[in-house]
Amino acid sequence: MELFNVLTVAQARSTLASHLPARTQAETVPLLQGLNRILARDITALEDVPGFDRSTMDGYAVRARDTFGATESLPAYVDVTGEVMMGQEAVGKLGSGQAWLIPTGGMLPPGADAVVMVEYTEELDTNTIGITKPVAPGDNMVRRGEDVAAGSVVLTAGRRLRPQDLGLLSAVGVTEVPVMLPVKVGILSTGNELVEPDQPAAPGKVRDINSYTLYGQVLEAGGIPKLYGIIQDNFDALQAAMRQALAENDMVLVSGGSSVGARDVTARVIAALGQPGVLFHGIAIKPGKPSIGAVVDGKAVFGLPGHPVSAMVVFNLLARPIIQSAGLPVQQTSFPLRAAITRNVHSATGRDDFLRVTLRRLEDGSIVADPVLGKSGLISTMVKADGVAHLPLTKEGVEAGELVDVWLF
C-alpha cells in the first residue's frame, strides 16, 4: 500500500513548477501566424512610432505661440505657406506667423508644434487664415515616438500574442516573430469499459469521453493534442503506451479507469515511468481528488480521474497553465467572472470545491450563477454549465448572494 501524498491545488502547482525545467524550444513564424502564440523573447522597437510628429486632425500645422490669445472676435492671422500631402515628407520649414494645411495623419513640417482644427479657422483669402481658438504645443498631434519609443521593449517574453500585439509588431516592422513551440500533449484513456465513439456501446460499455474533452481543452490552451486511444487496464499495455506517448510529447495525460483496480494500475505505471516520478497522489479538491501528478524526464504526467467533469477540472487547474505558457515559467494572467451565487452551497474547508454553474444577467447588469444539479459523473451537466464556480479551501461554503469566482469552461 503506497502512501498517498494529498496536496492542495496551490501546493500541487508549485511542486510541479519546481520540478519542471523551463522549456526553451522556439521557432520563428511569420507575423500572421503569431496569434495566440507565446513570445519566446522580448521584442525591442528599433524605431520610433510614429517616426515623425503626426497630426490627429484635419487642420493647420502652426507654431502654438502664434495662436496664443486668439478668440472668435480677435482671431490670430497667419499666412498659409504650404500644404502637407498625406504620406509624404513635409519638406521645408514652417516659420513664425505661418500655417500649413495638414490632413489627419499627415507629417508636421519642421518648425510646427501643434495643429489647429479646421473648425477653429476662417479663410480670409487664399493665403491667409484667422485662428479663433488658441492651441498649446502638442495639441491635436502625436509626437514622434509617442506610441512606441525606439529602444523600448514593446512585448516581453512569455506573452501570449493578441490581435493588438500583431498590430504593434507590424507598426515596428517586425514581420517574423520568435515564439515558443506549442506544448505537445499525448492523451490516453484507460478502462476496460470504454469503446471508441464509432463503436456500438454494448451492455456494460460506454464510449470514451475524456479523450475528446481533453483534446478540445489542449487545443484551446494552445497545445497540440495527440490521441493514443483506449488502453486496457493492464500494466504492460498501459506502460508501453505511456512510454510511447512520453517519448513523442512534452506532456502526457492519462484518464480513468474509474474502479479502484484500474486506478491502481494507472498509479503503478506512472510511478514506474522514471524520475523524479510521482509528486502527489490526490489533490484536496472536489471533484477531482484521485489525481496523480508526476514529472518524468522533465515532462509533466497527469493521471486524471475517469469522471469527465473531474478530468476537465483537474486539467484546467494543473495542466492548462503549463500549456498556456508553452512551458515558460511565466504565469498567464487571467481573470474570472465574479458572480453572485443564487443558493447556499456547503463545502468542506481544506478543500477547493468547483461547482458547475450557469450564468444569468440581471436587469441591473449584475451576473448571477445558478448551480447545475446532477451527479458529477454526468458529462451533460458540464454541457449545460457555462463554467465552474470556485469555493475556496479557506471557506465552509458560500451563502446565496455571495460573490464567487466563475471560470468559463
Added chain:
Amino acid sequence: MELFNVLTVAQARSTLASHLPARTQAETVPLLQGLNRILARDITALEDVPGFDRSTMDGYAVRARDTFGATESLPAYVDVTGEVMMGQEAVGKLGSGQAWLIPTGGMLPPGADAVVMVEYTEELDTNTIGITKPVAPGDNMVRRGEDVAAGSVVLTAGRRLRPQDLGLLSAVGVTEVPVMLPVKVGILSTGNELVEPDQPAAPGKVRDINSYTLYGQVLEAGGIPKLYGIIQDNFDALQAAMRQALAENDMVLVSGGSSVGARDVTARVIAALGQPGVLFHGIAIKPGKPSIGAVVDGKAVFGLPGHPVSAMVVFNLLARPIIQSAGLPVQQTSFPLRAAITRNVHSATGRDDFLRVTLRRLEDGSIVADPVLGKSGLISTMVKADGVAHLPLTKEGVEAGELVDVWLF
C-alpha cells in the same frame, strides 16, 4: 453632401441583422475538428447514455429493500452470488437477499436497484456480507439514460462547440459533426500614408496596423481572414479591390483612411457597391464614431475608422457577433467581467463609451479596472490594456468604485 445616419450600437446591430439573410452553408467535419465550430443543426441522441444502470462506486449491487433498517450493530446479511466484470454485460438476475460485487462504472445486474459502498459492508465468509448502512433505490448509481436520454436534443443549432460538447458527442456516438462554414472575411486598408510592415517607414509613412489587428480578431472570432493589402485613396483602385474582396468573401472590412478626403472616398466606394447598400454612416460610440455599415448582396461590409483602437472596438461590437455565430441568427451568449472602475470617468449620454482598462485583483478577490491613459490613436494603449470598459449610453459617466462591464480584448 450626404446625410449621415448615426445609429446607436443596438440600432446598428438590429439593422444589420434585419438585412443579413441567415447563412446556410454547412459542412460535415470529423469530431476532432469540431472545436469552436458552430453547429449547423440540432443533434439528437439515438441512444441512452449510459446504456445501462451503472455503478458510481466500488461495492455491491443489491436490492435496496434488502438493506432497509441495516445498522452497524444489526447488519443486513445478503448472499454474494455474482460479480460484475468491468465492461461486460451483467448476465443473470440478482434475486432477493443477494448481492453482486461491482466496480465503479460496472453494469448493475437485472434485479438490482442500488449499490452499497464497500465501506459499509463487512465480509462474513466468502459467500456472505453484512451491510451496515441502508441504501435507497438509485443510490450510488447512474440510471440508464440519466446522462442523456435517447431521443433528446443534446446540442442545438447555432451552438459553438466546446470541449465538453465534443465529449458528449463522443458519448452518443456522433463522429461526424454538421457545422457551419466559417465566415470568410476580406480585409483592406486604405491610406496613402500606409506601408506594409516589411517596408521602411519613410518620413510621412506609417506601417499598416489595422490589417494585422483585424486579421487576428477575425481568427479569434472563428472566421477566415484574407488580407487584400493597402489600397491607395483613389475611387477606382479602392472600388476594384472592394469588388474583388466582396466576390471572394462573406464579409468585407475596410479601414481608414483617416483624413476627411480619404474617408469620403471609402464612403463613396461602399455606397456604390450594390444593394441595399449603406445602412448607417456613423455610430453613437467613442471611439469609433466614423464607421460605416452596409449590406451588399447579402454580405456585411464595414468601413472602419483608421485609428487602430477605434477599428478594434467597432469590429468587436458589430462584425464579431456575425462571425462568431457563423452568420446564423443565433446570438452567442457571452458575459463580461464586472469590475470596479478606479476613477471618475465622464461620458456623454446618448453615446456608448469604451474605455481601455487594465485589471487588478484585490486581496478580497474583487477585480478593479484602471483606465489606461493615452491618445486613442495609439496602438500601445491597446497593448497595455486587458480590455475595454463599457460606459453605457444611458449614463453620464461613472464614479470611482462603480461596477462596469469589461470586455477582454
